Amino acid sequence: MTIRTLGVVMNGVTGRMGHRQHLVRSVLAINEQGGVTLSEGARVLLRPILVGRDAGKLRDLAERHGIADWTTDLAEALGDDGADIYFDAQVTQARVAAVTKAIEAGKHVYAEKPTAENFPDALELARRARAAGVKNGVVQDKLFLPGLLKLRRLIDGGFFGRILSVRGEFGYWVFEGDWQPAQRPSWNYRAEDGGGIVLDMFPHWTYVLENLFGRVQAVTARAVTHVPARYDEDGKPYDATADDAAYGIFELDGGIIAQINSSWCVRVNRDELVEFQVDGTHGSAVAGLRDCRVQHRGVTPKPVWNPDLPVTEGFRGQWQEVPDNTEFDNGFKTQWEMFVRHVAEDTPFPYDFAAGARGVQVAEAGLRSSAEGRRIELESLDDHA
Numbered sequence: 001m002t003i004r005t006l007g008v009v010m011n012g013v014t015g016r017m018g019h020r021q022h023l024v025r026s027v028l029a030i031n032e033q034g035g036v037t038l039s040e041g042a043r044v045l046l047r048p049i050l051v052g053r054d055a056g057k058l059r060d061l062a063e064r065h066g067i068a069d070w071t072t073d074l075a076e077a078l079g080d081d082g083a084d085i086y087f088d089a090q091v092t093q094a095r096v097a098a099v100t101k102a103i104e105a106g107k108h109v110y111a112e113k114p115t116a117e118n119f120p121d122a123l124e125l126a127r128r129a130r131a132a133g134v135k136n137g138v139v140q141d142k143l144f145l146p147g148l149l150k151l152r153r154l155i156d157g158g159f160f161g162r163i164l165s166v167r168g169e170f171g172y173w174v175f176e177g178d179w180q181p182a183q184r185p186s187w188n189y190r191a192e193d194g195g196g197i198v199l200d201m202f203p204h205w206t207y208v209l210e211n212l213f214g215r216v217q218a219v220t221a222r223a224v225t226h227v228p229a230r231y232d233e234d235g236k237p238y239d240a241t242a243d244d245a246a247y248g249i250f251e252l253d254g255g256i257i258a259q260i261n262s263s264w265c266v267r268v269n270r271d272e273l274v275e276f277q278v279d280g281t282h283g284s285a286v287a288g289l290r291d292c293r294v295q296h297r298g299v300t301p302k303p304v305w306n307p308d309l310p311v312t313e314g315f316r317g318q319w320q321e322v323p324d325n326t327e328f329d330n331g332f333k334t335q336w337e338m339f340v341r342h343v344a345e346d347t348p349f350p351y352d353f354a355a356g357a358r359g360v361q362v363a364e365a366g367l368r369s370s371a372e373g374r375r376i377e378l379e380s381l382d383d384h385a
Helices: 016-032 055-065 074-078 092-104 119-132 146-156 197-212 331-345 353-372
Strands: 003-011 043-051 069-071 083-088 108-111 136-138 163-171 216-224 229-231 237-239 245-252 257-263 274-280 283-287 292-296
Touching: 003 016, 003 074, 003 331, 016 043, 016 055, 016 331, 043 055, 043 074, 043 331, 055 069, 069 074, 074 083, 074 092, 083 092, 083 331, 092 108, 092 119, 108 331, 108 353, 119 136, 119 353, 136 331, 136 353, 146 197, 146 274, 146 283, 146 292, 163 197, 197 216, 197 245, 197 257, 197 353, 216 353, 245 353
Parallel strands: 003 043, 003 083, 043 069, 083 108, 108 136, 163 257
Antiparallel strands: 163 274, 216 245, 229 237, 245 257, 274 283, 283 292
16 A cells, blocks of 8 residues: 655644644544545555744644644745645734745645635735645535535435525624633734634635535625623733624525524524524425434424414424434544645645635625625626636
8 A cells, every 4th residue: 555645834733723623633633544545545644744933832732742843933844845735723814924935835725714814815815826836725614514514415405495595593602701711712802813703704604605505696794892891811801893793694696595693792592503594495404513403395384473372382393303324524634634635636625715715705795794884795706817
């Protein structure tokens, strides 16, 4: 059996998501399983090269996981002849400059979303990567959640008939940081540091909607800051200048209407932290992170509105669970394997920097819609080619 090794420069893996999902549960997990299997049976192992600003954290991380290569010098890492891929999980503000350096160094690039803080920068990254001829990809992990994979199966099987609408609810209460520690970093709530739920979540909703239902053609949104004061990691108060909730309407190809609420100021009264209800002429489904429930038109009851009588039927019990029918792997790891195959043997990888730019475009349109109080139509990326 042929075994190849690809060097992967990993920038920003001392953070929560970069460490847990990308380093431990993806790159190291791939090596533990013996590598990524290619079409002809060869395997690809990954050699992580850790990069970051804090030498102490990098050293501890490298020692904990038995990783030989780490540095605080990005240029040094990119100068490694054995480094084939650059991965970026830094804060959004630092991403464009670092990814640009990686492209100029001739590395294939894979990055967390959003790829940039604004649409022109995201579009420029896509142009630079295309001009340099390097393979490029953006993390779109929610597509690989079991609940959404089941939803994809229903769509492919024609379960819904004509899809009419999508309603999404995402969020949970993020503590202010005074009487209980916050579950998210303080920069998330400072616009000057690249924070805000619109820039964070609208790129997610863009690729979910685009890959399951249709591209976003227009956006109407309201972004707000419900909690104006929070406390940082040192317990010091600060002004929350970024939006912590957003209420959006997305008009999709084919006349489908999607409504998605995103909030860090909501207490959860649903089965999962994110749920999407899809209604079609032939059936409906509610999908979360792992589970998916359906109701076909043939078994849809006939509720009657009568506010004078108590409700006696259990509506949730009228839905049927969609079975797994397969084993679901970690979504981040699955996409890493796809990108490695894309680099190693040129298999298709549709989640490129152009797709990432569309996510930033939708986020920017949402913020503009909120600021101007109007519906924003999106231009095609072909108009910016």
